[in-house]
Amino acid sequence: MNEALIEFNDVVKIFPKKDGGEQRVLDRVNFAIPEGKTTVIAGRSGQGKSVTLKLILGLMRADGGQVVVGGENVAALGKQGLNAMRTRFGVLFQGSALFDSLTVYENVALPLRERTGKKEDEIRAIVEATLAELELSGHESKFPAQLSGGMRRRVGLARALQLNPEILLFDEPTTGLDPVMTQEIYQLFARTQAKSGFTSIIVSHDIPRVFSLADQIIVLDRGVMDVFPSTEAIQRSEKAHIQEFVSTTMGALYQSWLVE
Amino acid sequence: MLLEKVRILGNTAIYLLRDLGGMGVYLLHILGGCGKRPFRFRETLRQTSFIGFGSLFVICCTALTTGMVLGLQGYYSLHKFGAEGMLGSAVALSLILELGPVLTALMVTGRAGSSMCAELGIMRNTEQIDALECMAVDPFRYLISPKFIATLISVPLLTAIFDVVGIFGGYLAGVVLMGVDPGSYVEGMRNSVTNHDVNLGIIKSFVFAVLVVWICTGRGYFVQQIRGAGFGAESVSRMTTQAVVLSSISVLVFDYLLTAVLL
Numbered sequence: 001m002n003e004a005l006i007e008f009n010d011v012v013k014i015f016p017k018k019d020g021g022e023q024r025v026l027d028r029v030n031f032a033i034p035e036g037k038t039t040v041i042a043g044r045s046g047q048g049k050s051v052t053l054k055l056i057l058g059l060m061r062a063d064g065g066q067v068v069v070g071g072e073n074v075a076a077l078g079k080q081g082l083n084a085m086r087t088r089f090g091v092l093f094q095g096s097a098l099f100d101s102l103t104v105y106e107n108v109a110l111p112l113r114e115r116t117g118k119k120e121d122e123i124r125a126i127v128e129a130t131l132a133e134l135e136l137s138g139h140e141s142k143f144p145a146q147l148s149g150g151m152r153r154r155v156g157l158a159r160a161l162q163l164n165p166e167i168l169l170f171d172e173p174t175t176g177l178d179p180v181m182t183q184e185i186y187q188l189f190a191r192t193q194a195k196s197g198f199t200s201i202i203v204s205h206d207i208p209r210v211f212s213l214a215d216q217i218i219v220l221d222r223g224v225m226d227v228f229p230s231t232e233a234i235q236r237s238e239k240a241h242i243q244e245f246v247s248t249t250m251g252a253l254y255q256s257w258l259v260e
Numbered sequence: 261m262l263l264e265k266v267r268i269l270g271n272t273a274i275y276l277l278r279d280l281g282g283m284g285v286y287l288l289h290i291l292g293g294c295g296k297r298p299f300r301f302r303e304t305l306r307q308t309s310f311i312g313f314g315s316l317f318v319i320c321c322t323a324l325t326t327g328m329v330l331g332l333q334g335y336y337s338l339h340k341f342g343a344e345g346m347l348g349s350a351v352a353l354s355l356i357l358e359l360g361p362v363l364t365a366l367m368v369t370g371r372a373g374s375s376m377c378a379e380l381g382i383m384r385n386t387e388q389i390d391a392l393e394c395m396a397v398d399p400f401r402y403l404i405s406p407k408f409i410a411t412l413i414s415v416p417l418l419t420a421i422f423d424v425v426g427i428f429g430g431y432l433a434g435v436v437l438m439g440v441d442p443g444s445y446v447e448g449m450r451n452s453v454t455n456h457d458v459n460l461g462i463i464k465s466f467v468f469a470v471l472v473v474w475i476c477t478g479r480g481y482f483v484q485q486i487r488g489a490g491f492g493a494e495s496v497s498r499m500t501t502q503a504v505v506l507s508s509i510s511v512l513v514f515d516y517l518l519t520a521v522l523l
Binding site for chain 1: 382383387388390391393394397
C-alpha cells in the first residue's frame with residue numbers, strides 16, 4: 001500500500017441555507033489518497049465533490065476535522081505555507097478557467113512567468129514543447145473564446161502541467177464534451193500519467209469511462225463517503241445507497257461496461 | 261412573530277457587520293498587494309489608460325456643460341445684485357471644492373467602476389480567480405492592485421482636467437455669451453481661490469478614488485458571497501448595479517463628511 005499523500009479525518013463542511021437552516025455537504029468524512037495512484041470521486045450533482053477539491057487546495061475551510069496534505073494540516077497553514085502547498089498541485093477546472101483576455105501561449109506561460117525566475121526564451125521553449133505534446137501547436141496566438149471545448153481542456157491541462165505538479169486534480173474534465181473528445185481527453189490523461197507518474201484525483205460524472213482509469217473509487221452520497229479499491233468492489237457492496245447509486249447514476253452503460 | 265422579526269433583524273445586522281469587516285480586510289489585502297514584487301508595471305499602465313485616458317472624453321463633456329451651466333446660472337443670480345464680477349470666483353470655487361471631485365468620481369464609477377466589477381465577477385464565477393490561487397499567484401497583486409493604483413493616479417488627474425475645462429465652460433457662458441468682463445472673471449477667480457481650496461479638492465479626489473475602486477472591485481471579487489446576489493450572469497449584473505449605486509452614494513456621503521471636517 002502506498003503512503004497516503006492526502007487525508008481527510010472526520011471532515012465536516014456545512015453551508016447555510018436560504019431559510020436559515022444548514023446543509024451538511026460533508027459529514028465526518030474519512031479517506032486517504034495514496035501517492036502515485038489515480039482516485040476517482042463520483043457522486044450525484046450537489047453532493048460536495050468539487051467542495052472536496054476546494055478543501056484539499058485550501059480554497060475553502062472545513063467546519064470540522066482535518067484535511068492533511070503531505071503530512072500538513074491545511075487549516076494550520078499560513079499564506080506562504082498555502083502557496084508552497086499549492087505549487088505541488090496542478091488543477092484542471094470544470095470550465096478550464098482560462099483567462100479570457102490572455103492568448104493560449106500567455107495562459108500556459110502564466111505559471112512559469114509568475115512562479116519561476118525563468119527567462120522568456122526558456123519559458124517559450126517549455127510552453128511550445130508542452131503545446132506540441134498536447135497537439136496545440138499553431139494555436140498559440142488564439143484566445144480561449146476562439147477554441148473548441150476540447151481544445152480549452154487541453155490548454156487547461158497544459159497550464160496545469162507547467163510547474164511539474166506532484167498531484168493533479170481534475171474537476172469534471174469532460175463535462176460538455178462529445179464522446180470522441182471525451183475519449184481523447186482520457187487517452188491524453190492516461191498518456192501523461194504514464195509519463196509523469198503523478199498522483200491524480202478525478203471528479204467526474206462520466207462513470208464508466210473514468211472508472212477504467214481508477215486505482216481507487218470514492219462514492220460521495222448525502223454527505224457520506226464510501227471508499228472502494230476497485231469497480232468490482234462497488235458492485236459487490238451491499239449498502240443500499242451504493243446499490244441505488246450504481247443502478248440509477250451509472251445505469252445500463254456501466255453495467256454493460258462491467259460485463260465487458 | 262416578534263421573536264421572528266428580532267431574529268431577522270439580528271441576522272441582517274450580523275451579515276452587514278461581517279460584510280463590512282470583510283471589505284475592511286479586503287482593502288488591507290489590496291494595499292498589501294500594491295507592495296508585493298514583481299510589480300505589474302505594464303498592467304498598471306494599461307489600467308491607467310483604460311480608467312484615465314478612456315474617461316477623458318466623458319469627463320471633458322461633463323465638465324464643459326457643467327461649467328457653462330454654472331456660468332449662466334451664476335450670471336443670472338449675480339446680475340440681480342450687480343455682482344457679475346464675482347462670476348469667476350463662484351464658478352471656480354464650486355468646481356474645485358465640490359463639483360469637480362464629485363462628478364469626476366461619479367463618471368469614473370459609471371464608466372470604469374462598473375466594468376471592473378463585472379470583470380472580477382465573471383472571473384470569480386468562471387473560477388479564474390480560483391485558478392490564480394491554485395497557481396500560488398496572489399490575485400490581489402496580479403488583478404486588483406494594478407486597478408487600485410491606476411484609479412488613484414487617474415481620478416485626481418481627471419478631477420484637475422474637469423476643473424480646468426469647467427472653468428473654461430464658465431468663461432464661455434459668462435464672458436463670451438453674457439458679456440461679463442474677462443478681466444474680472446479671471447481676477448475674481450485668482451483672488452478668491454486659495455491653496456487650501458485646491459488641496460481640499462485634491463484630498464477629496466483621492467478619497468473618492470479609493471472608495472470607487474474599493475467598492476467596485478470588492479463587489480465583483482465577493483460576488484458569490486453576497487446575500488441575494490443570485491448565481492451566474494444574474495449575480496454579476498446585480499452586483500454591478502449594486503457597486504455603482506453603493507459607490508455613488510458613498511462618494512456623496514463622504515463629500516459631505518470631508519467638507520464638514522476640512523473646510
